[in-house]
Each structure stands twice: as C-alpha cells, then as structure tokens.
Amino acid sequence: MTYIKLVIVIADEYQESLIAELNEMNFDGFQQLENKLVSYIMKENFDIDDREHIDQLLAGFPGECFIETEEIVAEQNWNEQWEQTIKAQEIGRFFVKPTWSEANVPEERILLEIDPKMSFGTGYHETTRLILKLLPDVVEEGDQVIDAGTGTGILSIAAIKLGAQQAFAFDIDEWSIENTRENILLNGVNEQITVKEGSAEVIPDALKADLLLANIERNTILELLPVFMKSTKKGGNIILSGLLETDEADVIDELTPMADIVTVKQENEWIAIHAQVVR
Incomplete structure (x- = not known):
C-alpha cells in the first residue's frame, strides 16, 4: 500500500487543531515533532484539491505554517512510530x-492510563493540562459530570478518580468514542462513565450536572453555551478550555449574564475559564 507523507511546519500549540482537520480528510497517521507535524494518507485518498485545502488551513494559523516536504512512502507501522x-x-x-510506558507512578499522584488512538487528550496540550490542574479544587464527592468533546476520555476519568459519582461524555468523532471506551476500561471506571456519539443534543434532558467540562474551541463553545448552562445546576461549576487568550473577552461576555467567573488560568497563549452558574 502506498502513502503520501507530508511534513508540515507548524508551532506545537496548533498541531492538535490541525490534526483534527486532517483526520476529517482521511489522514490516518501522525507524528508530532518540535514545530513540525508528520502526517500520512493513502495515496488514493489524496489529490490536488486536498493539497490546496491544507494550504488554506495553514494560512489560518498564526505564524509561518507550510508544507515542508511531500513524498510517497511505503506502508509503515504509523502507530508504533x-x-x-x-x-x-x-x-x-x-x-x-x-500502557506501554514502564514509568513508575510518583507517590501521591493519581494514575491516568491513556492510550490515545490519535494525539488528543494525552495531557500534552496546554488546554488538557489546564483543566487537569483545576479539577482537584473543583470536583466534589458524588458530583455528576458532563464532559463535552471528550477526546480520549481523560477528563471524565480524572473527575471520577477525584470522587465524582458519574460522568456523561460525548464527542462527534467516532474514533473518540471508541478510544474513550477503551480508556475507561483501562482505568476501571466503565461503570461510572456513559459515552455517546454526537454533540450537545445527546445530553439527556433530565441530566443536571454539578460540573460541566468543555475542552473544544471558541466557536463551538459559544454556540453550545446556552445548552451547557441549561444542563448545569444552579451553583454548579463550568470549566471551558480549547481557548486562546484572544478568546477570553468574547467568552466571558457570553458567560457573565449566567455565571460568575471564578478564575482564568493560562499556559502559553491557551486559557481555561472556571465559572459558577448563578441563574
């Protein structure tokens, strides 16, 4: 089987966003390097229109982003690489x-075993790290959690291991649903996490969360915010990420009529907003 290999110059912080786009274009192998993303697609699934579409995508990211090389390669074990x-x-x-890591768990650390199918939710991206760092101060024993755009399920798993009772996780990507189910089994929390494919329409009408987590992106968050608020209890907590610092004002403007801002945390140019529902 013959593949096209693209080496794309793009800053580390934008690689996961680009992977999401390339995944929709049937790319099925990725390798993240420092300021470079190596991506693979079957030759028969790639044409000049796809090449032009990627160029258009890259033009939308900050800084200089471009396809450095394009070459034809034989099939390899992309996952192993x-x-x-x-x-x-x-x-x-x-x-x-x-699971393939032999690293020992440091004392007093909570283990999250995450085998990602794609490089989302591994903990490497700033947005994931920001939420994980906020969770211990927010999750309370017995909480009901909604995890919007669950990715690998890492945030739901973390919330359960901190004492939450149940989590409802959803994502629009089929690979994400499969991967989340695998990871909740790995972590022994499959009885406490429900996973559904779809967007906010799959949230049960009767579910009122104590904590809602959304690590998505600005436009989707703004679109779904009314549903998020409806699905969260008064006095409940919402943590939003997948946001750049330039998104902060717009998101807070939409939040403040319905919630009090507790804190905004930042890592590099990425932020997470913790708010408490007041309406």
Missing part, C-alpha cells in the same frame, strides 16, 4: 501515562 513520542508525565495531582 507515534507511540515512541508519547511519554509519561506529571500534571498537577495526576500522572498520565500510556
């Missing part, structure tokens, strides 16, 4: 590691 780039790490009270 990519797995070598995923390392265990401490994030706040958590220790996030893939």
Whole structure:
C-alpha cells in the first residue's frame, strides 16, 4: 500500500487543531515533532484539491505554517512510530501515562492510563493540562459530570478518580468514542462513565450536572453555551478550555449574564475559564 507523507511546519500549540482537520480528510497517521507535524494518507485518498485545502488551513494559523516536504512512502507501522513520542508525565495531582510506558507512578499522584488512538487528550496540550490542574479544587464527592468533546476520555476519568459519582461524555468523532471506551476500561471506571456519539443534543434532558467540562474551541463553545448552562445546576461549576487568550473577552461576555467567573488560568497563549452558574 502506498502513502503520501507530508511534513508540515507548524508551532506545537496548533498541531492538535490541525490534526483534527486532517483526520476529517482521511489522514490516518501522525507524528508530532518540535514545530513540525508528520502526517500520512493513502495515496488514493489524496489529490490536488486536498493539497490546496491544507494550504488554506495553514494560512489560518498564526505564524509561518507550510508544507515542508511531500513524498510517497511505503506502508509503515504509523502507530508504533507515534507511540515512541508519547511519554509519561506529571500534571498537577495526576500522572498520565500510556500502557506501554514502564514509568513508575510518583507517590501521591493519581494514575491516568491513556492510550490515545490519535494525539488528543494525552495531557500534552496546554488546554488538557489546564483543566487537569483545576479539577482537584473543583470536583466534589458524588458530583455528576458532563464532559463535552471528550477526546480520549481523560477528563471524565480524572473527575471520577477525584470522587465524582458519574460522568456523561460525548464527542462527534467516532474514533473518540471508541478510544474513550477503551480508556475507561483501562482505568476501571466503565461503570461510572456513559459515552455517546454526537454533540450537545445527546445530553439527556433530565441530566443536571454539578460540573460541566468543555475542552473544544471558541466557536463551538459559544454556540453550545446556552445548552451547557441549561444542563448545569444552579451553583454548579463550568470549566471551558480549547481557548486562546484572544478568546477570553468574547467568552466571558457570553458567560457573565449566567455565571460568575471564578478564575482564568493560562499556559502559553491557551486559557481555561472556571465559572459558577448563578441563574
């Protein structure tokens, strides 16, 4: 089988967003390097229109982003190559590691075993780290949690391990649903997390969360915010991320009629907003 290999110059902080776009274009292998993303697609699934579409996507990211090289390669074990780039790490009270890592869990750290199908929700992106660092001060024993855009399920799993009773996780991507189900089994929390494919319409009408988590992106968050508020109890907590610092004012403007801002945390140019529902 023949593949096209693209090496794309793009800053680390924008790679996950680009991977999401390329995934929709049937790319099925990725390797993240420093300021470069190596991506693979079957030759028969790639044409000049796809190449032009990627150029248009890259033009929308800050800085200089471009396809550095394009070449034809034989089929390889993309997952094996990519797995070598995923390392265990401490994030706040958590220790996030893939099952193939032999790293020991540091004392007093909560283990999150995450085997990602794609490089989302591994804990490497700032937005994931920001939420994981906020969770221990927000999750209360017995909480009901909604996890919007669950990715690998890492945030739902973390909330349950902090004492939440149940989590409802959803995502529009089929691969995400499969991966989340695998990861909740790995972590022994499959009885406490419900996973559904779809957007906010799959949230049960009767569900009122104590905590809602949304690590998505600005436009989707703004579109779904009324549903998020409806699905969260008065006095409940909402943590929003997937946001750049330039998004802060717009999101807070939409939040403040319905919620009090508790804190805004930042890592590099990414932010997470913690708010408490007042309406």
